[in-house]
Amino acid sequence: EDQVTQSPEALRLQEGESSSLNCSYTVSGLRGLFWYRQDPGKGPEFLFTLYSAGEEKEKERLKATLTKKESFLHITAPKPEDSATYLCAGGYGNNRLAFGKGNQVVVIP
Amino acid sequence: ETGVTQSPTHLIKTRGQQVTLRCSSQSGHNTVSWYQQALGQGPQFIFQYYREEENGRGNFPPRFSGLQFPNYSSELNVNALELDDSALYLCASSLGVTDTQYFGPGTRLTVL
Numbered sequence: 141e142d143q144v145t146q147s148p149e150a151l152r153l154q155e156g157e158s159s160s161l162n163c164s165y166t167v168s169g170l171r172g173l174f175w176y177r178q179d180p181g182k183g184p185e186f187l188f189t190l191y192s193a194g195e196e197k198e199k200e201r202l203k204a205t206l207t208k209k210e211s212f213l214h215i216t217a218p219k220p221e222d223s224a225t226y227l228c229a230g231g232y233g234n235n236r237l238a239f240g241k242g243n244q245v246v247v248i249p
Numbered sequence: 250e251t252g253v254t255q256s257p258t259h260l261i262k263t264r265g266q267q268v269t270l271r272c273s274s275q276s277g278h279n280t281v282s283w284y285q286q287a288l289g290q291g292p293q294f295i296f297q298y299y300r301e302e303e304n305g306r307g308n309f310p311p312r313f314s315g316l317q318f319p320n321y322s323s324e325l326n327v328n329a330l331e332l333d334d335s336a337l338y339l340c341a342s343s344l345g346v347t348d349t350q351y352f353g354p355g356t357r358l359t360v361l
Contacts, residue, residue, distance in 0.1 A: 183352035239291030
């Protein structure tokens with residue numbers, strides 16, 4: 141069964157305090173690893189897709205990396221507007237995304 | 250370019266009723282996927298439609314059904330509503346079945 145696990149579930153950061161979010165996934169059948177950002181009561185917003193171990197992608201203060209078993213989302217010098225739930229999803233089969241429960245991040249000014 | 254839109258925004262129903270949720274895909278996208286997100290959980294895959302045909306289904310009972318229209322918009326129908334169906338229902342569209350999925354704002358369904 142496809143499985144994606146994210147840790148920590150919740151994280152409180154001081155503004156400027158860098159940190160990393162972890163996503164571990166079932167390797168078999170994975171065709172891509174996706175990161176989304178979700179604000180309360182809204183739909184997920186696409187951030188990154190990673191396809192192979194060693195791949196890295198960056199957007200503003202966010203950098204996503206992929207190893208053979210895990211992905212990390214690094215948040216560098218976060219600002220309060222980076223507060224959100226970050227969702228990791230594995231793309232399996234030819235169509236569906238299997239999501240983790242998310243990392244809820246709060247950045248305190 | 251218009252993104253994915255969903256209607257209605259919120260909906261309240263009672264147990265046993267039926268509901269229809271609607272989704273308009275992003276321009277140029279021919280694939281629509283539906284997800285259910287319970288409070289505090291990640292989205293769960295319900296099914297996907299590609300060129301008006303169901304193209305894969307998650308672990309949801311047959312009372313969850315869908316349609317896709319020639320303009321690639323889609324509907325999600327849920328019959329015999331149960332309390333546990335209360336959730337945020339998300340629609341996502343993509344260029345093709347394996348391409349990046351872009352989500353709409355969701356429909357919040359409350360079943361009393």
